[in-house]
Amino acid sequence: MLKMVDVYSDSPRSYATLSYVDIVMVKATQGTSYVNPYCDTDYQHAKKAGKQRGIYHYAGGGNPESEAKYFYKNVKGYIGEAVPAVDWESYQNASWGNTTWVKRFVTEFHRLSGVWCLIYVQGSAISQVANCSKLCGLWVASYPSTNWKSWNVPNMKVNTYPWSVFTIWQFTGDDMDRNLVNTTLAGWKKLAKTDKSKPAKKSKSEWVKKNGTFTLGQSLEIHKSPHIESDSIAKLKKGDTIKFDATLQGPKRLWLRQPRANGTYGYIVARDKYNKPLGKIK
Incomplete structure (x- = not known):
């Protein structure tokens, strides 16, 4: 499997260029008012270092279509080469527990970009996003302990149901967000590609x-x-x-x-x- 680290504004900037990491997943946006000021810095450093890239949106729990539009507006320059993801967790999320929010978000983002997002969620809350299992890949957070500060892969069972397998498994989240990616470099690049000839800028329907x-x-x-x-x-x-x-x-x-x-x-x-x-x- 490939090694991936996910980074945000408070991460050390050096994480984007770690020699032993294959993929760097960068936080881009949150809600409809926050853009990570180090997003492009980390993204470009990772790209220059020959890393594969991803970009993610942290769900604020507002209107999902509005958040998808905000995410797309701020990352459209990366579409086609970076794998997008939506981070669904309870902290600072006004809609935590809502079982339709993420599906609406990924559907709108796909309409705009032609790419389906990966979905980040803790293993115990997969039921909240289960209706996306036929559309999106799973990025599951499941830790052996809160102090597993190592790239040694834990020997533990990871819940993925109703997904048959995970696309990404985040197994540490203390000193570093360490992840294993269940594909090849070619497979990762394929996840980033649009399924349209070009991204749709607006709906064909008009008022x-x-x-x-x-x-x-x-x-x-x-x-x-x-x-x-x-x-x-x-x-x-x-x-x-x-x-x-x-x-x-x-x-x-x-x-x-x-x-x-x-x-x-x-x-x-x-x-x-x-x-x-x-x-x-x-």
Whole structure:
């Protein structure tokens, strides 16, 4: 297996060029307001030293699509040569325990970049990200002790279910985050490649300006973003009417945009994924 070290702003800068390490995974962003000031420094030093690279986002637990966009915006220059990952853990994570957050994040990042993220999670919390097992590789944290300050591989069982194997196993996290990578250098490079001819900069679907009213044919929610799993702003009942100023025909649903206070918007589904109308548009 390959050796990998993951680094962040407080790591010694020398970790990016350790002679016995094959891969350097660099923290890039957190939430929607933090960029690691040493990200590119460590990344470029690792690249110059002939190391394979990865870049990761630490989940802040805000809107997952917004965090995916923020991550992509700050790492798009590395796409195609560095393997992306999302770090899902409890510290400073407002959505810890949410079982849909990571799937929404990786789906949005894939839409933007054409690459599926690896998912970092502790072995005891894999159930929170299990719905990603057919999409993403697993980067599991499982330690033999809190004081295993060695590259000697511990003899222990590592939980990966429902993944059959791990892509990365982080087995120390005290003085250094030591990791074993279950692939070859060629395999790592393949994980970094996009599955599109070029990254998508925006969705093919576009908003169309159109004013009208929508009378609900059933109970529906108004969402913070045009995504069926995004947070709810309000719950409306059958017969309620809203005004809208734009429509979006997405790949599965027709969305209406509702102007709200202070220049904000709400979003409601007018036709479902089976093209069934959920109310009357006038």
